[in-house]
Amino acid sequence: MYNVKCPVCGSSHTMKNGKRKGIQLYVCRECKYQFRNNKEVSSSELWHAYQDWKQTVSELSVTHGVSPSTVKRRLREVNKEWSQPPLSGSGFVHLDGTYWGHNWGVMLGLDNESGKPLYLAFIKSETNQDYKDAISSIEGRGYTIRGIIIDGKQSLFSLFSGYKIQMCQYHMKQIVKRYLTLHPKLLAARELKVLMSKLTRTDKVDFEEEYSRWKTIWKDTLNRRSQLKSGKTQFTHRRLRSAMHSIDFYLPYLFTYQLPECKGMPNTNNKIEGTFTDLKKNLNNHSGMSQANRKRFIVGFFLALESKLERFGTITEEAGSTYNETCSVQS
Numbered sequence: 001m002y003n004v005k006c007p008v009c010g011s012s013h014t015m016k017n018g019k020r021k022g023i024q025l026y027v028c029r030e031c032k033y034q035f036r037n038n039k040e041v042s043s044s045e046l047w048h049a050y051q052d053w054k055q056t057v058s059e060l061s062v063t064h065g066v067s068p069s070t071v072k073r074r075l076r077e078v079n080k081e082w083s084q085p086p087l088s089g090s091g092f093v094h095l096d097g098t099y100w101g102h103n104w105g106v107m108l109g110l111d112n113e114s115g116k117p118l119y120l121a122f123i124k125s126e127t128n129q130d131y132k133d134a135i136s137s138i139e140g141r142g143y144t145i146r147g148i149i150i151d152g153k154q155s156l157f158s159l160f161s162g163y164k165i166q167m168c169q170y171h172m173k174q175i176v177k178r179y180l181t182l183h184p185k186l187l188a189a190r191e192l193k194v195l196m197s198k199l200t201r202t203d204k205v206d207f208e209e210e211y212s213r214w215k216t217i218w219k220d221t222l223n224r225r226s227q228l229k230s231g232k233t234q235f236t237h238r239r240l241r242s243a244m245h246s247i248d249f250y251l252p253y254l255f256t257y258q259l260p261e262c263k264g265m266p267n268t269n270n271k272i273e274g275t276f277t278d279l280k281k282n283l284n285n286h287s288g289m290s291q292a293n294r295k296r297f298i299v300g301f302f303l304a305l306e307s308k309l310e311r312f313g314t315i316t317e318e319a320g321s322t323y324n325e326t327c328s329v330q331s
Helices: 043-051 057-064 068-076 128-140 155-159 169-180 187-197 204-217 219-223 238-253 270-284 291-330
Strands: 014-020 023-028 034-036 090-099 105-111 117-123 144-150 165-167 225-227 233-235
Touching (some): 043 057, 043 068, 043 291, 057 068, 090 270, 105 128, 117 128, 117 291, 165 238, 169 187, 169 238, 187 204, 187 238, 204 238, 233 238, 270 291
Parallel strands (some): 090 144
Antiparallel strands (some): 023 034, 090 105, 105 117
16 A cells, blocks of 8 residues: 655655644654645645635635635745836727726726737826826837727827827716716707717717707707806806717717728727726735735736736637648648
């Protein structure tokens, strides 16, 4: 009968010596050393379960038969650092930030076609300089930006006036909805709400014609003023006018994706929003993390995403090569 070897003296004269937390213990008859015969999980394997399989510290502790403090210590041993990757090629870039609290967050640049992270940086607030740094870094590493998809920060449209910019149509609809509310009572607001519901299903010419017609029909309503007790006057339907002014500002950027030179450009920033959603879902499984650990987790998430996309790209290329070879043989 095979006996496990003692890790200290190498003797095979060992015997079972009970269990602890469901794990078999052994004792060496030669040197009396007590040990476990299970393979000790590596820190990287613990991190993989913690990050990708959403295992909590408590669950990892039970699974591997070690204390929670040991799991935390082993997780801290994993070093996760982000360095901006070398780039090549060209494409459309999603650019956005997301926050945890009021004083720090992440600025992310994402390639539209592959979903690959092009830029990642931790920020305190979403300033124009943060966006400039992102674009400068992406281009400086060899990537040609054909266009940028953003979600509404108005100062960015003049900052990046030299690029093709697509305003996310979903965010445009949400901006107008905040001004009009879900169930507007004013007839002009109802008609504008209906018009905005068509935004993602129409083209530039038709939308601009309908919007211009709406402004003409409701001109008197839009310009109506009310007198205050002080004797001054103000516009009666200010929220409706605010919705109109927002559309006026973003209108030149709502249909950039329909330009011939922007073929393949999306009309929303759903790709980057979906990436942020996945990140936050993973983080929500580990409440109470310190900011330092949260940053390591975020870096680990995007490193894993980058690695996953690279493997997927390799598999796709191999599959395409095999398909072409098969077609050549059959022909």
